[in-house]
Amino acid sequence: MSDNVKRRDFLGYSFAAVAAVGGAASLVAMKQTWDPLPSVLAAGFTEVDLSNAKPGTPSTVTWRGKPIFILKKTDAMEQSGRDLVIGSDRYTVAIGLCTHLGCIPAWKDEMWKCACHGGEFNSSGVNTFGPPPRPLDIPPFSVKGTVIVLGEEGPEYKQMAQA
Amino acid sequence: MRELKIFAVVVVITLITYWGIEPFAHSQMHPSVEPAEYSFGDVDGLKGMNGSASNGAELVASNCTACHSIESQGFPAVMDHETAAASYGVVPPDLGSSGLIYDENYLAAFIKDPVTASKLNHVFGDDKAHPMPGYDWMSDEEIADVVAYLQSIAPASMTNKEVFTDACQRCHSIHYGDMMGGSMAAYTPKAEITAYMGKLPPDISQHVISRGEKYLHEFINDPQKHLEGTAMPRVGLTQDSEAQVIAYMSEVGDSNKDERNSLGVKVLAYLVIFAVFAWLWKAKIWRDL
Amino acid sequence: MAQFTKANSVGEWFDQRLATNKFMKVMMTEYWIPKNVNFLWAMGVVLAVTFGILVISGIFLMMYYKPDVNLAFNSVNYTIMQEVAYGWLFRHMHGVAASVVFLVIYIHMLTGIYYGSYKKGREMIWISGMLLFVTFSAAGFSGYMLPWGQMSYWAAMVITNLFGGIPFIGDALVVWIRGDFNVADATLTRFFMLHVFLLPMVILGVIALHFYSLRVPHVNNQEGEEIDFDTEAEKYLAGNKKESKVIPFWPVFLSKDFAVLGIFFIFYFYLVFYHYSFAMDPINFEPANSMVTPPHIYPEWYFLWSYEVLRGFFFDIAGIKAFDLGLMAFGVANIIFFLLPFIDRDPEVLPAHKRPRFNIWFWILMVDLIVLTVYGKLPPTGVNAWVGFFSSITFLGLFIALPFVTKADAKARGAL
Numbered sequence: 022m023s024d025n026v027k028r029r030d031f032l033g034y035s036f037a038a039v040a041a042v043g044g045a046a047s048l049v050a051m052k053q054t055w056d057p058l059p060s061v062l063a064a065g066f067t068e069v070d071l072s073n074a075k076p077g078t079p080s081t082v083t084w085r086g087k088p089i090f091i092l093k094k095t096d097a098m099e100q101s102g103r104d105l106v107i108g109s110d111r112y113t114v115a116i117g118l119c120t121h122l123g124c125i126p127a128w129k130d131e132m133w134k135c136a137c138h139g140g141e142f143n144s145s146g147v148n149t150f151g152p153p154p155r156p157l158d159i160p161p162f163s164v165k166g167t168v169i170v171l172g173e174e175g176p177e178y179k180q181m182a183q184a
Numbered sequence: 185m186r187e188l189k190i191f192a193v194v195v196v197i198t199l200i201t202y203w204g205i206e207p208f209a210h211s212q213m214h215p216s217v218e219p220a221e222y223s224f225g226d227v228d229g230l231k232g233m234n235g236s237a238s239n240g241a242e243l244v245a246s247n248c249t250a251c252h253s254i255e256s257q258g259f260p261a262v263m264d265h266e267t268a269a270a271s272y273g274v275v276p277p278d279l280g281s282s283g284l285i286y287d288e289n290y291l292a293a294f295i296k297d298p299v300t301a302s303k304l305n306h307v308f309g310d311d312k313a314h315p316m317p318g319y320d321w322m323s324d325e326e327i328a329d330v331v332a333y334l335q336s337i338a339p340a341s342m343t344n345k346e347v348f349t350d351a352c353q354r355c356h357s358i359h360y361g362d363m364m365g366g367s368m369a370a371y372t373p374k375a376e377i378t379a380y381m382g383k384l385p386p387d388i389s390q391h392v393i394s395r396g397e398k399y400l401h402e403f404i405n406d407p408q409k410h411l412e413g414t415a416m417p418r419v420g421l422t423q424d425s426e427a428q429v430i431a432y433m434s435e436v437g438d439s440n441k442d443e444r445n446s447l448g449v450k451v452l453a454y455l456v457i458f459a460v461f462a463w464l465w466k467a468k469i470w471r472d473l
Numbered sequence: 474m475a476q477f478t479k480a481n482s483v484g485e486w487f488d489q490r491l492a493t494n495k496f497m498k499v500m501m502t503e504y505w506i507p508k509n510v511n512f513l514w515a516m517g518v519v520l521a522v523t524f525g526i527l528v529i530s531g532i533f534l535m536m537y538y539k540p541d542v543n544l545a546f547n548s549v550n551y552t553i554m555q556e557v558a559y560g561w562l563f564r565h566m567h568g569v570a571a572s573v574v575f576l577v578i579y580i581h582m583l584t585g586i587y588y589g590s591y592k593k594g595r596e597m598i599w600i601s602g603m604l605l606f607v608t609f610s611a612a613g614f615s616g617y618m619l620p621w622g623q624m625s626y627w628a629a630m631v632i633t634n635l636f637g638g639i640p641f642i643g644d645a646l647v648v649w650i651r652g653d654f655n656v657a658d659a660t661l662t663r664f665f666m667l668h669v670f671l672l673p674m675v676i677l678g679v680i681a682l683h684f685y686s687l688r689v690p691h692v693n694n695q696e697g698e699e700i701d702f703d704t705e706a707e708k709y710l711a712g713n714k715k716e717s718k719v720i721p722f723w724p725v726f727l728s729k730d731f732a733v734l735g736i737f738f739i740f741y742f743y744l745v746f747y748h749y750s751f752a753m754d755p756i757n758f759e760p761a762n763s764m765v766t767p768p769h770i771y772p773e774w775y776f777l778w779s780y781e782v783l784r785g786f787f788f789d790i791a792g793i794k795a796f797d798l799g800l801m802a803f804g805v806a807n808i809i810f811f812l813l814p815f816i817d818r819d820p821e822v823l824p825a826h827k828r829p830r831f832n833i834w835f836w837i838l839m840v841d842l843i844v845l846t847v848y849g850k851l852p853p854t855g856v857n858a859w860v861g862f863f864s865s866i867t868f869l870g871l872f873i874a875l876p877f878v879t880k881a882d883a884k885a886r887g888a889l
Binding site: 086124 | 659
Binding site: 187190191194197198201202205206363386389393394439440443458461462463465469 | 508511512513547550551554555561562565576580714715720724725728729731732734735736738739742743745746747750751755756757758759760768769774777839843846847850851852
């Protein structure tokens, strides 16, 4: 009699375990359905030709829906370990989204000022005032001559990301 | 009685909170600017002169019609919109209505010096020439003649839409005005107008709501007041024509306004009746308790 | 099989099959509510009706709305607002109701806090109610994204960015939530799914739980008096309505609800027709532009107090970054209300005006919430930043102080 009870328990628990495994597998699959599509992940490469950049005036390009600030530094602007150095030219390449809450800062008086909560970034993209917790993020990029390809991680990017 | 007190407390707290987040906050975010003024006294206008329209006709025929059409007087456009945009940067306006919709002092000042009258000294200069040359080599009398001529050929009145198409549509599309047919696209193609202005002038289908009429009056009368450094010219509309432009924007952007206002009265009247009946029924049921 | 005889009326036919008479007694005519209540007790039904308005107006909006970043804005502001017969009315009703529902939710919540209706057996009512607050907030946030205006886009950007603050998984989590690196079409369509299907389903389920959780503990009354519902119900049924301390849900309690609704409708529809910019912000009538941040971004008013706690911490303290402090405070602020029944150490159910220290606490909380709300809208510069900081500290401090405040009241009264 007690053997029958134990077998029923064991069967019950095993069945519950099987159901749980099925449930967990379903949740994993659902999580994956929520993932960004492969076409979205793949489409993230943009080429930018730096040779036309005017020193001292940043330009903005779009990469993966985000604004990317590109600034060719004038000789007067301070040098930084974050600079992209190509020949004798120094560039700031940064994602143009304030690291506080994601608004786009505007270039004014030799710095990027964010209208949302007053954050300020200098010409190297380093946060100098206000709530932003860190400098402007650097997008992954690789260098081919005077053209940079946003989306690929080149050695220059890896070095700048450390600075 | 106690319930009335509780109700009063709830109402007062709600109103204080409402005041803080609406009228007060918005007054902090949008500091007020000088109201619109239509004398255009800051630039060199007619100086009280009255010109001769017949003299003006000759001057216009020999100086203006090379670039500007005047369809109503037999000067058709020599280029289509795309070609005109490619040549000048922007499609030049037809002058048939300019005498009515633009202020005469502004017109005189504009003809003499387009860049200063339209307040675009920060956009056009030695680096970038305005497509229209200035006519300050003409005498004040000749300028007054030109203005007199333009006023003489202008229609007596125009519809709201006509004022809009003449004053604004070269640069601004207002697609909601004709979603099916697409006739309310800007006359100047996107690539050209973006290069000319530095930025694509926005479609203004919903601007009567997103900006509001007060802002639009202040802005159209002097764009630099609200958006210092903008490439949008001050166009010199008279107060009436400006009101017509905004009325058109309202017809297009808030087309159900009249229905909303009239239906609102009926619905609220019904709801008062509903509330009266509800209270009477409640009173009857609670009387026994 | 149960015995079925010929029914003598339609009502009897249904009663034989569905026990409708018993059902009506249990749910309506013999569902007992205390008589000693004021109009604030009607807020529950006002909320149910407002939710009903949201669902019905939402159904009509769904007929024409297109959840695609290229089509959404015009489907709302051209097709629905200008072309569809009464489309503008349904849109106004939906937007204004979404805002007004939070006014009523806050009145309803604060009523519960004032009268102590969250403790001594009523904890599940309170917790299910707070779950409704959270799900309604999610519904409001996801709904606001749908017109795809400037505010829709940038509010989505800022709020989804917050998840990046979670250690280790933050950045990947943000991309996963959005379905893209940036707020994009994938984000819009999944928030459409949430807003239109999943959240309403969950809300309906939690409403059912909320209504059910009222049954055993019974609705509270203005004095916090413990009522013997069985005795009082017998008095009422015996015809002694004047002496009974209870009333039936139908028709008595609901008759007052309808009268309050009558006033509410006048207020609500006045806003729908004549004063709706607070709910349909003009900034959102500009199409979303990922490359242009509007000069002023702010959430809907009902999120402002919470938003202000988030940005109230604008400088590092003790080595913890301002951003992280803000995020933690924000997390705490949103959870703390759930814990109210357990932080309140006073064992008795009483209105605030019978708990002197709690009364002071309550009104300080009210003022603090108003200050946080108003300053959440203002640019956080200069003195505003400091007001935000101190009101955020006050908010957290109030909840830390609550156990002591309530214990002191109980001791003074001799209940502890």
